[in-house]
Amino acid sequence: MTSDRVLENQQSAKGRVLRVAASLFRERGFARTTVRDIAAEVGILSGSLFHHFPNKESILAQLMEELILLVEDAMERQLAGKREPRDRLRVLVACELQAIHGEIGTGFSILVTEWRSLSPASQAHILALRDRYEQRWLDCLKNLKAAGGLSAEPSLARHFIRGAAMETWHWYKPDGPFTLASLADQLVDLVVHP
Amino acid sequence: MTSDRVLENQQSAKGRVLRVAASLFRERGFARTTVRDIAAEVGILSGSLFHHFPNKESILAQLMEELILLVEDAMERQLAGKREPRDRLRVLVACELQAIHGEIGTGFSILVTEWRSLSPASQAHILALRDRYEQRWLDCLKNLKAAGGLSAEPSLARHFIRGAAMETWHWYKPDGPFTLASLADQLVDLVVHP
Amino acid sequence: MTSDRVLENQQSAKGRVLRVAASLFRERGFARTTVRDIAAEVGILSGSLFHHFPNKESILAQLMEELILLVEDAMERQLAGKREPRDRLRVLVACELQAIHGEIGTGFSILVTEWRSLSPASQAHILALRDRYEQRWLDCLKNLKAAGGLSAEPSLARHFIRGAAMETWHWYKPDGPFTLASLADQLVDLVVHP
Amino acid sequence: MTSDRVLENQQSAKGRVLRVAASLFRERGFARTTVRDIAAEVGILSGSLFHHFPNKESILAQLMEELILLVEDAMERQLAGKREPRDRLRVLVACELQAIHGEIGTGFSILVTEWRSLSPASQAHILALRDRYEQRWLDCLKNLKAAGGLSAEPSLARHFIRGAAMETWHWYKPDGPFTLASLADQLVDLVVHP
DNA sequence: TATGAATGAGACTTCATTCAT
DNA sequence: AATGAATGAAGTCTCATTCAT
Numbered sequence: 001m002t003s004d005r006v007l008e009n010q011q012s013a014k015g016r017v018l019r020v021a022a023s024l025f026r027e028r029g030f031a032r033t034t035v036r037d038i039a040a041e042v043g044i045l046s047g048s049l050f051h052h053f054p055n056k057e058s059i060l061a062q063l064m065e066e067l068i069l070l071v072e073d074a075m076e077r078q079l080a081g082k083r084e085p086r087d088r089l090r091v092l093v094a095c096e097l098q099a100i101h102g103e104i105g106t107g108f109s110i111l112v113t114e115w116r117s118l119s120p121a122s123q124a125h126i127l128a129l130r131d132r133y134e135q136r137w138l139d140c141l142k143n144l145k146a147a148g149g150l151s152a153e154p155s156l157a158r159h160f161i162r163g164a165a166m167e168t169w170h171w172y173k174p175d176g177p178f179t180l181a182s183l184a185d186q187l188v189d190l191v192v193h194p
Numbered sequence: 195m196t197s198d199r200v201l202e203n204q205q206s207a208k209g210r211v212l213r214v215a216a217s218l219f220r221e222r223g224f225a226r227t228t229v230r231d232i233a234a235e236v237g238i239l240s241g242s243l244f245h246h247f248p249n250k251e252s253i254l255a256q257l258m259e260e261l262i263l264l265v266e267d268a269m270e271r272q273l274a275g276k277r278e279p280r281d282r283l284r285v286l287v288a289c290e291l292q293a294i295h296g297e298i299g300t301g302f303s304i305l306v307t308e309w310r311s312l313s314p315a316s317q318a319h320i321l322a323l324r325d326r327y328e329q330r331w332l333d334c335l336k337n338l339k340a341a342g343g344l345s346a347e348p349s350l351a352r353h354f355i356r357g358a359a360m361e362t363w364h365w366y367k368p369d370g371p372f373t374l375a376s377l378a379d380q381l382v383d384l385v386v387h388p
Numbered sequence: 389m390t391s392d393r394v395l396e397n398q399q400s401a402k403g404r405v406l407r408v409a410a411s412l413f414r415e416r417g418f419a420r421t422t423v424r425d426i427a428a429e430v431g432i433l434s435g436s437l438f439h440h441f442p443n444k445e446s447i448l449a450q451l452m453e454e455l456i457l458l459v460e461d462a463m464e465r466q467l468a469g470k471r472e473p474r475d476r477l478r479v480l481v482a483c484e485l486q487a488i489h490g491e492i493g494t495g496f497s498i499l500v501t502e503w504r505s506l507s508p509a510s511q512a513h514i515l516a517l518r519d520r521y522e523q524r525w526l527d528c529l530k531n532l533k534a535a536g537g538l539s540a541e542p543s544l545a546r547h548f549i550r551g552a553a554m555e556t557w558h559w560y561k562p563d564g565p566f567t568l569a570s571l572a573d574q575l576v577d578l579v580v581h582p
Numbered sequence: 583m584t585s586d587r588v589l590e591n592q593q594s595a596k597g598r599v600l601r602v603a604a605s606l607f608r609e610r611g612f613a614r615t616t617v618r619d620i621a622a623e624v625g626i627l628s629g630s631l632f633h634h635f636p637n638k639e640s641i642l643a644q645l646m647e648e649l650i651l652l653v654e655d656a657m658e659r660q661l662a663g664k665r666e667p668r669d670r671l672r673v674l675v676a677c678e679l680q681a682i683h684g685e686i687g688t689g690f691s692i693l694v695t696e697w698r699s700l701s702p703a704s705q706a707h708i709l710a711l712r713d714r715y716e717q718r719w720l721d722c723l724k725n726l727k728a729a730g731g732l733s734a735e736p737s738l739a740r741h742f743i744r745g746a747a748m749e750t751w752h753w754y755k756p757d758g759p760f761t762l763a764s765l766a767d768q769l770v771d772l773v774v775h776p
Numbered sequence: 777t778a779t780g781a782a783t784g785a786g787a788c789t790t791c792a793t794t795c796a797t
Numbered sequence: 798a799a800t801g802a803a804t805g806a807a808g809t810c811t812c813a814t815t816c817a818t
Contacts, residue, residue, distance in 0.1 A: 629780060
């Protein structure tokens with residue numbers, strides 16, 4: 001059931017649809033974005049969308065799937081060589097913030113905000129991916145706690161971090177006083193008591 | 195334009211509509227909740243809703259308005275007599291968590307998640323109320339910082355707290371290992387370094 | 389799941405929809421009849437149809453159901469007092485022909501021609517009714533055979549009669565050389581050897 | 583406008599399309615069969631169909647045409663040497679039943695059931711062929727009547743036979759109690775009083 | 777000949793809203 | 798205040814057909 005990854009493929013029509021959809025879903029929400037909106041922005045007619053996706057929801061589902069994979073890729077790359085638990089946590093935080101605000105993964109916040117828009121079937125599929133993603137966080141936080149760098153319960157810490165990170169979507173402005181990097185630092189400082 | 199407060203009025207038909215709507219909006223989201231759903235749960239027919247509200251959006255708008263007022267009421271009551279900045283912060287956190295999960299204000303998270311569903315006109319009205327509400331938080335956090343109990347920027351701290359608190363809606367279970375009170379304590383501990 | 393009978397209710401909006409649909413389905417077939425066609429002929433807008441029926445198919449389903457019940461009513465009435473097996477067969481044949489061509493049950497042929505247009509769920513429901521209807525035929529033919537008035541296998545005889553009767557829909561013209569009554573007589577003569 | 587006969591040509595792509603279409607049209611009906619369904623079963627893409635047929639309807643039209651020709655061929659062959667009117671009628675009945683259920687002409691019933699799906703233009707063309715086919719039946723039945731073997735009106739007899747024969751499509755099972763040959767015999771016995 | 781992306785008309789359906797009763 | 802039939806705009810989706818490659 002897992003499709004090829006096309007989100008970053010600049011040539012692919014599916015990729016173009018996915019990128020446009022990500023932007024519109026983030027901006028207006030899934031329900032308020034019409035397939036005509038998406039098609040118009042892509043430069044095709046609405047009927048043509050269904051040549052690539054069986055229905056509107058599958059656009060959201062595939063988008064979510066690829067977004068998770070993309071963040072995992074970034075984490076994998078940046079974790080290479082990092083051994084210190086605190087450094088590894090900072091990578092996770094930075095990657096998640098990047099995913100929420102960054103160039104490519106624009107729309108990671110959709111994962112939380114549009115969860116209800118998926119059918120139960122799709123939810124189950126994405127859930128499996130999300131579980132793996134969250135497990136990575138838990139492993140990291142458990143190591144940190146074992147090393148004495150965390151006083152809170154790891155799962156609770158993850159909930160707080162996720163909430164704080166996702167919430168940045170509602171207020172963070174790239175041209176404001178903070179860079180994403182400094183945001184990541186402060187979030188880590190908050191959770192990791194010295 | 196500001197209407198009377200009816201959310202807590204058990205007899206009032208408007209109050210019943212508002213409470214039902216709060217529950218459904220939180221569960222399914224505004225767009226996926228139909229006026230028929232609301233009417234059915236209230237026990238009337240959909241057409242009758244429009245004797246109480248001019249349109250669907252106004253239900254959401256009035257709901258948001260009353261929810262803010264309700265939380266402010268609770269804060270006002272519990273802040274009475276509290277002078278210590280740290281104690282006052284704890285009251286705010288506890289009240290916000292109560293609003294998100296508690297009996298009456300169920301649906302406070304709608305304020306963030308369904309923001310986009312309001313028309314610009316309604317947004318402006320609610321925004322004024324929200325600004326006042328957020329100002330209360332900032333004042334409290336500034337006092338705390340002045341007293342040396344906060345290392346982070348007050349506005350940033352508020353964003354983190356809000357994110358963490360709202361996120362609890364996605365995972366917190368009353369019958370789980372935490373009480374709302376302990377959650378409030380831990381959130382305060384996180385932000386307020388001793 | 390069985391709804392009230394409204395096909396013959398001249399006042400009822402549902403009844404009017406059903407009668408119009410019967411006529412159009414018979415004329416153009418189910419698939420080539422649009423809900424707009426039906427609504428236009430009824431004198432309402434297409435959206436209003438769905439106030440009465442959950443979807444297009446349910447119009448066909450309820451229509452089929454009521455048509456069967458209607459024919460059974462007619463048979464019941466005309467069978468009263470008839471004891472002779474041959475006479476009883478003639479009643480069945482005449483009623484079925486009436487249903488196919490007559491004033492009221494116009495569209496009985498839909499039962500055969502549009503069978504495939506129903507979803508499996510609807511098919512099952514109608515099938516139960518149809519079975520009862522066919523059982524009445526078999527009982528009649530068995531009695532006739534027991535009385536020595538039928539040489540063919542009863543079930544085979546029913547198949548032949550049904551085919552011949554339904555086929556009349558494709559060629560019979562009320563202003564042609566035959567009346568429906570004479571058609572019934574000849575069909576009975578054909579099957580019942582003296 | 584008359585095309586070559588390709589239905590039985592195993593190699594020809596057009597022949598393959600026609601055979602697949604016959605099967606699908608009979609199974610689901612013309613309107614519920616998509617060109618994609620046909621193409622998929624043939625093993626090509628939907629666009630490629632239009633290299634062989636100008637449009638969907640022409641598939642049905644050519645199919646109908648060839649089916650008639652095919653039955654006429656069979657009749658021609660089996661009528662050779664038969665002089666007795668009753669024997670000749672039996673050939674016609676057997677051939678028609680073969681066409682409805684047999685290997686190749688699978689879908690002969692389409693001629694009646696999907697008549698409405700043709701445009702007037704196509705209807706006219708097929709009508710001419712059908713008239714010739716029906717004339718053959720009438721001639722045969724008239725001869726039979728002249729010979730005293732038929733009491734009913736020839737045209738009426740034909741209608742009855744056609745209906746009964748077509749209806750077999752809805753109930754006849756090759757592994758049931760009847761062979762097609764015995765079915766033909768019984769149908770002839772029914773019509774031809776000794 | 778075949779491909780398959782794209783078309784575009786039109787289908788069914790949903791749903792907030794209106795209004796006579 | 799409530800009803801419930803009706804509205805009508807807008808939505809998702811289907812599908813025969815076209816055409817550059």
